[in-house]
Amino acid sequence: MKYTIEKSVFNLNQNIKFGIIIGKNIRNTQTTLKDEQRLRNAEDKMREIYKAEQVRELTNVASYREVMTKAGINPNKFPASVEAMFKRILKGSQLPTINALVDLCNAVSIENVISLGAHDLIDLKDDLEVRISRDGDVFLPFGAEEYENVEKGELVFTSGNKVQTRKWVWRQSELGKTTLNSKNVFFQIVGFDDKQKSSLCKTMEDIEHLVINRFHGTCEKYIVDLQTQTINF
Template sequence: MKKFVIEDSFWSLFPQAKIGVITCHGIDNTIKDSDQYRKMISSAEEEALKYLQDAKFSNNTVIKVWREAFQKFKTKKGARSSIEALLKRIDKGNHIGTINPLVDIYNTISLKYGLPCGGEDIDKFVGDISLTIAVGDEEFIPLGKDENSPPYEGEIVYKDDKGAICRCWNWREAVRTMLTENTVNAFLCIELVDESRLMDFENALKELWKLVQDNLGGRIKMSILDIDNKEIVVD
């Protein structure tokens, strides 16, 4: 039985945070209609422009709250939240490409609601997964690389018994647990640090659940973790 546990070291920094989790079992993530997801992402890109009302990119609220969050823990120089990375591409007029249905769906939700979303293959987890402060010796091979790049001591990471899964909270993902066309069981999450956006967070989580259920089938479960509810079973 694998669990997802958010440790007290995280809550000491972000006591008001909420992590929404969608666990998916028995889904079909094979690519059947790329055009469907391309249109989905394109529509979300247009909606995401509402988060970029200030001409100075860093002044926009969605960007600012996550930059402030990243200042509370040790980060790699230049590391930014996943939602900032997506919005920066939109701001520059670049489109988000399709990858596979699960990734396309969570990118759509991330853009539409202006919240960081991510996902991992549950079957690739070794033991439990936790959101915690890194020791600094965790193995981590990022997407697109083949060399170990361990997190800093004091960095917020998702990790399991084998190593880090995502560095700097939601900045960079490990190749080991990434979602692929062959993924059957998946862990998806949405992260909230701005309490004023609780309704957006809840609506994003519900829509993520529905899109996965309607398009990929399987058994889908939704959970919200906070300081009073720190762990769930994921398999």
């Protein structure tokens, strides 16, 4: 399978870096007390450091908003999913537990203040691409059974003509939802710096550690950017 970033995406920000991890033969489970504690600790630490009104100023969040605005997406109406999650936490709410993989991914996302998506490869039948939507693209909303059409000109993440994430990092599809049965998972992390101690690299290290040590799988890692716009896996 191929994963490609359309060249026009880098016109929005030439420093966008997509950290990709392919987790194979994962053994997901129900959330354990230890898993939930990591999530709650991440939430508590975020509340200690930040206030709700500071979320837009966080380095990665500010960059997501800038890219979305350049792409014609109103980040106030369609905030990056992590921005909405961070605001929810800082207003005092706890994230619900879903399963170990989802909850630990949320914990890692909070710890590193970065966008992290996990997609079950069983539903991703065609090549993957971050691109501008075109005629024929469709989206299956979370919890829905019928596809909706996606208008041309929207920044999306797709598998063929099936959109996996609308409005760049706003909302994921029902397709690719990670469940207890998920075995092979595509992790997509969006950052702007891939130096050794960057949030992107730290997140990739954390996910790799979870795949191998918590879920007893194996993984492949890639950085996709302006210099390397396509990978095969």
